[in-house]
Amino acid sequence: xxxSPDDTTRxxxxxxxxxxxxxxxxxxxxVDSIAxxxxxxxxxxxxxxxxxxxxxHDIFAQMQEEMAQRSAVPGGTMRDKIAxxxxxxxxxxxxLSFLLMESLKAEDQANILLDIAARLIRTDxxxxxxxxxxxxxxxxxxxxxxxxxxxxxxxxVPIALFIALEAKFCDHFGIPRDEARAAFLDAVERSHxxxxxxxxxx
Amino acid sequence: xxxSPDDTTRxxxxxxxxxxxxxxxxxxxxVDSIAxxxxxxxxxxxxxxxxxxxxxHDIFAQMQEEMAQRSAVPGGTMRDKIAxxxxxxxxxxxxLSFLLMESLKAEDQANILLDIAARLIRTDxxxxxxxxxxxxxxxxxxxxxxxxxxxxxxxxVPIALFIALEAKFCDHFGIPRDEARAAFLDAVERSHxxxxxxxxxx
DNA sequence: GTCTATATTGCGATAGAC
DNA sequence: GTCTATCGCAATATAGAC
Numbered sequence: 001x002x003x004s005p006d007d008t009t010r011x012x013x014x015x016x017x018x019x020x021x022x023x024x025x026x027x028x029x030x031v032d033s034i035a036x037x038x039x040x041x042x043x044x045x046x047x048x049x050x051x052x053x054x055x056x057h058d059i060f061a062q063m064q065e066e067m068a069q070r071s072a073v074p075g076g077t078m079r080d081k082i083a084x085x086x087x088x089x090x091x092x093x094x095x096l097s098f099l100l101m102e103s104l105k106a107e108d109q110a111n112i113l114l115d116i117a118a119r120l121i122r123t124d125x126x127x128x129x130x131x132x133x134x135x136x137x138x139x140x141x142x143x144x145x146x147x148x149x150x151x152x153x154x155x156x157v158p159i160a161l162f163i164a165l166e167a168k169f170c171d172h173f174g175i176p177r178d179e180a181r182a183a184f185l186d187a188v189e190r191s192h193x194x195x196x197x198x199x200x201x202x
Numbered sequence: 203x204x205x206s207p208d209d210t211t212r213x214x215x216x217x218x219x220x221x222x223x224x225x226x227x228x229x230x231x232x233v234d235s236i237a238x239x240x241x242x243x244x245x246x247x248x249x250x251x252x253x254x255x256x257x258x259h260d261i262f263a264q265m266q267e268e269m270a271q272r273s274a275v276p277g278g279t280m281r282d283k284i285a286x287x288x289x290x291x292x293x294x295x296x297x298l299s300f301l302l303m304e305s306l307k308a309e310d311q312a313n314i315l316l317d318i319a320a321r322l323i324r325t326d327x328x329x330x331x332x333x334x335x336x337x338x339x340x341x342x343x344x345x346x347x348x349x350x351x352x353x354x355x356x357x358x359v360p361i362a363l364f365i366a367l368e369a370k371f372c373d374h375f376g377i378p379r380d381e382a383r384a385a386f387l388d389a390v391e392r393s394h395x396x397x398x399x400x401x402x403x404x
Numbered sequence: 405g406t407c408t409a410t411a412t413t414g415c416g417a418t419a420g421a422c
Numbered sequence: 423g424t425c426t427a428t429c430g431c432a433a434t435a436t437a438g439a440c
């Protein structure tokens with residue numbers, strides 16, 4: 001019910017599941033391995049969550065709730081805001097990787113990634129004087145579509161993938177973490193933020 | 203040996219495997235289902251590829267080869283170029299989705315996505331008078347790192363994810379395809395291209 | 405080259421003792 | 423609330439006939 005990261009078996013299971021799902025993907029992670037990593041028997045997963053699917057749903061639901069409760073951080077420069085956002089998302093890295101992987105499957109119906117992103121964007125835009133219409137369907141065409149596409153693909157997507165791929169990226173190209181992060185902030189500042197669509201634009 | 207899309211059993215297996223992997227992910231796709239979709243017995247997969255893993259490797263190797271042979275399209279505006287790139291990648295959508303999913307797994311060692319992206323970026327930069335140093339390690343710090351990070355996270359990543367998520371994005375928000383695509387081209391033009399780091403910049 | 409049949413293992417899930 | 427034991431099934435992979 002509450003979101004406290006207790007050391008109860010239930011919370012430990014959720015936590016290690018999140019990590020293993022992020023590392024290996026949902027399907028490659030066995031219920032047994034999750035239980036073992038949590039130091040309990042796999043029967044506990046069925047006791048607490050009912051099924052492997054439900055465990056995953058539970059993890060996503062927790063993320064959605066967590067995101068919904070995060071309000072836009074007021075004050076500071078654009079760069080400070082985005083740096084703070086990255087720092088926060090970094091603590092939720094496993095969750096994010098898992099979400100991205102699952103959202104890329106063409107099969108799934110409900111797309112939680114788009115759901116969460118839409119909420120984030122709407123909150124952010126509201127702070128900037130915008131009002132993105134409609135809940136899910138009908139972006140209202142014209143301006144709304146352009147803003148939504150812009151915010152999602154040049155804002156949310158680069159940030160999400162930076163979090164998810166930073167380690168691999170730095171390893172692969174032999175770049176120190178802090179340097180990559182500074183370069184990324186520069187890049188987002190120069191590209192995405194510099195091109196924010198103003199409310200008065202057609 | 204050659205890349206001709208013949209209707210041999212081998213090619214048909216590769217093709218349907220690519221699609222199923224993209225739709226369900228690697229682990230959720232059974233060897234049996236691939237064979238069935240190709241209209242043959244699953245023993246054929248072992249006959250031609252040796253294992254499921256090898257089949258996946260084969261698919262990735264084909265992609266790498268294909269990408270390596272693509273040269274930068276000369277002429278036209280930035281927008282035309284990127285539109286052409288999107289059109290091409292759209293025909294390789296399954297491959298791309300599969301690649302993204304697998305590259306997000308924190309487990310994997312060799313990251314083919316970064317490999318392919320580095321090659322793409324290097325080709326593109328060369329055409330613009332840049333010279334990105336080193337093959338894999340050591341980006342040379344400073345300017346090279348900044349350019350690499352910029353090109354990858356605000357160029358390659360948005361384009362790749364637009365291809366992979368376009369359908370879901372449009373469905374989810376009730377946006378027509380052509381409208382989303384036009385908006386995306388606008389967004390990339392305004393953000394990424396408008397912020398290209400010039401060779402003379404520190 | 406293609407199939408059938410089968411070996412073998414590992415998985416998700418449940419029953420029931422404690 | 424936690425465990426052991428087990429069921430049933432689906433998965434990868436192989437052997438061998440045609």
